[in-house]
Amino acid sequence: MRAVAALCRTVVTSVLTFSGDHVPGQPVNEEPAVPTRTRPATSVDVARLAGVSRATVSHVLNNQVERFSADTVERVRRAALALGYVRSAAGRALVMGRSDFIVLVVPYTTFTNLQNVVEVLSGEIEKVGLSPVVHFSVSRAENATSKRLQHLVETLRPAGVVDLGGLSGRDIEFLAEVGCPLVAEHEKPDFNTAIGELQARHLHGRGHGRLAYAFLSDERDDPYGQMRADAVTAYCEQEGLPAPLYVRVPLERSGARKVLEEMLPRTGTPLGVACYNDLVAIALGEAAKTLGLAVPSDFAVIGVEYAPVGQVISPRLTTVAADVPVSLGHIIQALAKGYGGAEIRRATPEEAFRIVQGETT
Amino acid sequence: MRAVAALCRTVVTSVLTFSGDHVPGQPVNEEPAVPTRTRPATSVDVARLAGVSRATVSHVLNNQVERFSADTVERVRRAALALGYVRSAAGRALVMGRSDFIVLVVPYTTFTNLQNVVEVLSGEIEKVGLSPVVHFSVSRAENATSKRLQHLVETLRPAGVVDLGGLSGRDIEFLAEVGCPLVAEHEKPDFNTAIGELQARHLHGRGHGRLAYAFLSDERDDPYGQMRADAVTAYCEQEGLPAPLYVRVPLERSGARKVLEEMLPRTGTPLGVACYNDLVAIALGEAAKTLGLAVPSDFAVIGVEYAPVGQVISPRLTTVAADVPVSLGHIIQALAKGYGGAEIRRATPEEAFRIVQGETT
DNA sequence: AACCTCTGGTGACACGTGTCAACGCTTCCA
DNA sequence: TGGAAGCGTTGACACGTGTCACCAGAGGTT
Numbered sequence A, B: 001m002r003a004v005a006a007l008c009r010t011v012v013t014s015v016l017t018f019s020g021d022h023v024p025g026q027p028v029n030e031e032p033a034v035p036t037r038t039r040p041a042t043s044v045d046v047a048r049l050a051g052v053s054r055a056t057v058s059h060v061l062n063n064q065v066e067r068f069s070a071d072t073v074e075r076v077r078r079a080a081l082a083l084g085y086v087r088s089a090a091g092r093a094l095v096m097g098r099s100d101f102i103v104l105v106v107p108y109t110t111f112t113n114l115q116n117v118v119e120v121l122s123g124e125i126e127k128v129g130l131s132p133v134v135h136f137s138v139s140r141a142e143n144a145t146s147k148r149l150q151h152l153v154e155t156l157r158p159a160g161v162v163d164l165g166g167l168s169g170r171d172i173e174f175l176a177e178v179g180c181p182l183v184a185e186h187e188k189p190d191f192n193t194a195i196g197e198l199q200a201r202h203l204h205g206r207g208h209g210r211l212a213y214a215f216l217s218d219e220r221d222d223p224y225g226q227m228r229a230d231a232v233t234a235y236c237e238q239e240g241l242p243a244p245l246y247v248r249v250p251l252e253r254s255g256a257r258k259v260l261e262e263m264l265p266r267t268g269t270p271l272g273v274a275c276y277n278d279l280v281a282i283a284l285g286e287a288a289k290t291l292g293l294a295v296p297s298d299f300a301v302i303g304v305e306y307a308p309v310g311q312v313i314s315p316r317l318t319t320v321a322a323d324v325p326v327s328l329g330h331i332i333q334a335l336a337k338g339y340g341g342a343e344i345r346r347a348t349p350e351e352a353f354r355i356v357q358g359e360t361t
Numbered sequence C: 001a002a003c004c005t006c007t008g009g010t011g012a013c014a015c016g017t018g019t020c021a022a023c024g025c026t027t028c029c030a
Numbered sequence D: 001t002g003g004a005a006g007c008g009t010t011g012a013c014a015c016g017t018g019t020c021a022c023c024a025g026a027g028g029t030t
Helices: A002-018 A043-050 A054-061 A070-083 A089-096 A114-127 A147-156 A169-178 A189-205 A225-239 A253-267 A278-290 A308-312 A329-339 B002-018 B043-050 B054-061 B070-083 B089-096 B114-127 B147-156 B169-178 B189-205 B225-239 B253-267 B278-290 B308-312 B329-339
Strands: A101-106 A131-136 A160-163 A182-184 A211-216 A245-249 A271-275 A299-304 A318-322 A353-356 B101-106 B131-136 B160-163 B182-184 B211-216 B245-249 B271-275 B299-304 B318-322 B353-356
Touching: A043 A054, A043 A070, A054 A070, A089 B089, A101 A114, A101 A147, A114 A131, A114 A329, A114 B131, A131 A147, A131 B114, A131 B131, A131 B147, A147 A169, A147 B131, A160 A329, A169 A182, A182 A329, A189 A211, A189 A225, A189 A271, A189 A299, A189 A318, A189 A353, A211 A225, A211 A253, A211 A278, A245 A253, A245 A278, A253 A271, A253 A278, A253 B308, A271 A278, A278 A299, A278 A308, A278 B308, A308 B253, A308 B278, B043 B054, B043 B070, B054 B070, B101 B114, B101 B147, B114 B131, B114 B329, B131 B147, B147 B169, B160 B329, B169 B182, B182 B329, B189 B211, B189 B225, B189 B271, B189 B299, B189 B318, B189 B353, B211 B225, B211 B278, B245 B253, B245 B278, B253 B271, B253 B278, B271 B278, B278 B299, B278 B308
Parallel strands: A101 A131, A101 A160, A160 A182, A211 A245, A211 A271, A271 A299, A299 A318, B101 B131, B101 B160, B160 B182, B211 B245, B211 B271, B271 B299, B299 B318
Antiparallel strands: A318 A353, B318 B353
16 A cells, blocks of 8 residues: 555656646756656546546545535545545644644653653544644743744644643743643542542542642652642541641652651651652652661552552552553543544543552551 | 734734735624734734835845845844744645754654753754654564654655664664665664673673673664664673573563572572663562572662652662763754764763662662 | 435645755856 | 846746536426
């Protein structure tokens, strides 16, 4: 199929070269016997091959087929397929005022299953006829508008932006300003609330009445931590437990140990810590071992991520695992609503997240 | 500045609306008193404000300033700035035959410092006046051509593709077929060779004469492993050591332990293992602990990555750390050569990589 | 016969840019 | 004084697409 397309493309090129037009950037005075670079087929080529006008090609290929005979539709489609015709994004974007791309903004955070998340969302984006493009944000400092994102949006003029947590307030303002739809924001507290509550409830259920929440202390951004910590606090309040202690844990041995040494006098043992991350949980767990604490009876940790490394070390980490497609439900739903996809039921937090019981709780 | 631009944009819009043109997708019979969506400034607007022709604007903004008076150049630049003018990627791509984007193809592998890598390359891409766009490849099976990448390239028509190891042979063929330059491929054996040799030499230097190489056993791709393993083999040959054993390690406790149990009878102890990954090294190290092996005297492991988790656990992992900007030297060099950037000296492997001494060797 | 409707299809414009060939003007030289 | 040369600037075309308004003709109705 690909070979056929390539062949046709070459044939078309020679025909077009014969008609004497000038491809920009190609010297014309050279001998055109062997075209060094084959030119992509355009809708003119398709129209010519199908024996119809270019307008008809455009209509048919955009599925406005009601007003055409079945025969014509079929001829156009076959011609397009035979030539390997792909609509030029440039031409399309020019006339439409926006392109068919969706920008996926990835936050500057550790993300074990990032590839998985991107994969799932890419599939959904394609389902509504758009193309995914990934953008890594560098910092989410509230007052900094990302020059890079700004330029990307201004030049690509995407059909929409999907935020996984990488946009600052200024960025969001900017998008509104230039009229680029923000398909889904990360400000979906319910799922992060569910995670925090799941952690707190689990620790409590395993006999820990004194809780703490451990943030990541890092130059990276943390778009989710506060919402989860709030949920832990809310749980404690609701259950009549003492308010949880908040700490920030660096990903380095002596630093983590120091944090632990500083928190123990204030909380006592046994202590259960809900962690932002599997890495944070591992760091605290290792620190506890060096301090001679009994894990999990005196000191329990639970992470979030279900990272492979947590299941390989000893003691095996208790953590919160996400069903990636399900946990992205609100984004998928927004995509469908915004771009005419199939309506889906939005999943509950219970369907999206589950505890993976390890040996640290 | 942003506020100024937004203001001017609005003003321009009203002027243009007055001239009676029709923005596609906008109903014209509505009252245009409050424009719901502001229209980006075009080169026509800039030309009007600067009192020159559109051709002049185009020339000046593309830095063809030799043939214009300093006054004209200045007027055009000020006008563009005042209007917040950004060249339309669509219009530009249409006339140029290619866009100003560079697609960064990320392999389907674990990548702790991916964000860092993308950040560095993005900076370099911008230095030559192009825009980075990230593409996650899903699988690199040799016979599979990525439908997603293909569509991206056909529609976006990027100025080039940078491969971090995500392209299959068919993908590369496809790029050549459609005339999209492959700026840099991952097939740079020298750096991976350097890594493997560094690992082997280090283990040997710490007293290990019997070596092994541990691949990652995973559904993910491994674009680099074979080159590194080959380097370990070459080192053994050169130094007169017995040929290294190759094993594939799953990222899960019992599986890793089983691999270790199967390899020990064939190699004996002491044994030094060069690992594809910090994760693989951690998995083997933990397995060794459960088998009662003395680390590092009986069993030594060295990883590659310098992942934070390896420095947090106990024993702290010995690993190979990369200086990200330096280790990307060949890609940066190719970018500069292909798109007229500043020439740089290509770094040696010694500058790019270094051993981080931990407690596992 | 005049008129309308419906079917199937197309002509032509607009989108915003890069660039070639040409322009008017000044200056210089024969 | 006539012509050549250089300088600064611009007119006009091409790129590939979507879509509005229109058209030709067949068939039906009054």
